[in-house]
Amino acid sequence: QSGGVGLNRSAIRDDPDKVQELAEDFYYLNEDPATSPNLRVDDVDQYSFLMDCLDDGNTKSNASLSFALFRVLKVLSRKAHNRLALEDNDMKTVVGYMHKPKTSQVASEVSSVVLNMCYEKENVVRFIKCKGVPFLLDFVRDLDDDVAANAAGALQSLSYQEVGREELRELGTLEILIPALKHTSVKVRTRSVGVVHNMSSDVHSIAILREGGAIKTLVAMLSAPQVHICGSAAGAIQNLSREQQSKREILEHNGIPPLNDLLFGSDVPTQVCAAGALINLIGPGLESDPATGVQLPHHKAQRKGFSKLVMLSLVTGMAFHGLFSEDDD
Numbered sequence: 001q002s003g004g005v006g007l008n009r010s011a012i013r014d015d016p017d018k019v020q021e022l023a024e025d026f027y028y029l030n031e032d033p034a035t036s037p038n039l040r041v042d043d044v045d046q047y048s049f050l051m052d053c054l055d056d057g058n059t060k061s062n063a064s065l066s067f068a069l070f071r072v073l074k075v076l077s078r079k080a081h082n083r084l085a086l087e088d089n090d091m092k093t094v095v096g097y098m099h100k101p102k103t104s105q106v107a108s109e110v111s112s113v114v115l116n117m118c119y120e121k122e123n124v125v126r127f128i129k130c131k132g133v134p135f136l137l138d139f140v141r142d143l144d145d146d147v148a149a150n151a152a153g154a155l156q157s158l159s160y161q162e163v164g165r166e167e168l169r170e171l172g173t174l175e176i177l178i179p180a181l182k183h184t185s186v187k188v189r190t191r192s193v194g195v196v197h198n199m200s201s202d203v204h205s206i207a208i209l210r211e212g213g214a215i216k217t218l219v220a221m222l223s224a225p226q227v228h229i230c231g232s233a234a235g236a237i238q239n240l241s242r243e244q245q246s247k248r249e250i251l252e253h254n255g256i257p258p259l260n261d262l263l264f265g266s267d268v269p270t271q272v273c274a275a276g277a278l279i280n281l282i283g284p285g286l287e288s289d290p291a292t293g294v295q296l297p298h299h300k301a302q303r304k305g306f307s308k309l310v311m312l313s314l315v316t317g318m319a320f321h322g323l324f325s326e327d328d329d
Contacts, residue, residue, distance in 0.1 A: 063102035070109035077116035098135035111150035118157035152191035159198035200239035222258035234273035241280035
């Protein structure tokens with residue numbers, strides 16, 4: 001509980017081990033969101049004590065204490081009320097830890113906190129104003145897989161918002177993340193392709209992705225065993241297929257068969273993205289005579305019929321998995 005800035009910081013100076021012990025106890029009690037007592041209480045948590053402690057120089061110089069406190073903040077930032085209660089100085093404190101973090105663990109936990117906080121547009125704006133994105137771009141290239149994965153997750157949160165996508169594009173995020181699509185860590189790949197999916201909705205980012213060689217990798221990811229990777233790759237290809245040059249490249253890399261396979265998968269969002277991509281890729285070629293370019297009424301009927309066929313395949317795939325889904329056992 002908060003006792004005012006003076007008392008809060010005096011607790012850090014007088015008994016940092018006790019503060020760390022309490023922080024660790026709280027975290028272990030609430031580590032799993034499914035069983036977290038804190039998450040069941042919808043009210044805003046009074047966490048000024050926590051922010052005062054993090055803002056104290058004694059905490060900043062104590063890696064194990066700051067790590068423990070950031071894990072508490074990660075738990076608290078799962079709740080929308082807490083994220084919305086964040087103030088400018090709180091974000092400034094968080095970003096301050098991203099400059100030369102004491103340990104990889106601290107860098108990883110700070111990135112997780114940013115991931116949660118930036119579900120809210122207001123916090124994306126705050127984070128950008130605090131010039132936090134360049135730190136994430138450093139972290140996402142870290143040799144520690146947890147640091148890289150959590151940084152990619154934070155970038156994914158930022159990229160949900162238009163203001164975030166603009167900032168990421170201007171700072172060269174895609175040029176950094178395209179190689180990460182081939183990372184050895186599944187978690188890094190999953191979150192990186194999630195960022196690419198979000199960024200592909202930004203029209204100015206499409207050429208960057210194409211010129212950076214992302215399309216070949218994205219087509220390969222359509223056949224990945226991880227459903228989230230397939231889904232994000234399909235979503236990115238759906239967006240990219242709206243540009244003529246990207247469309248040609250997707251076809252050159254044989255993107256149609258894996259997209260067709262995804263229509264009969266078990267994940268509905270992935271099926272929808274695959275269907276949209278197929279309509280973008282194949283549909284326009286049915287609208288006119290390929291030799292003359294002349295459009296006749298029957299060409300429009302072809303396009304309409306193809307769209308119906310794709311949607312029928314989608315519905316059939318969904319129905320099949322509804323009838324023949326595997327047991328959890």
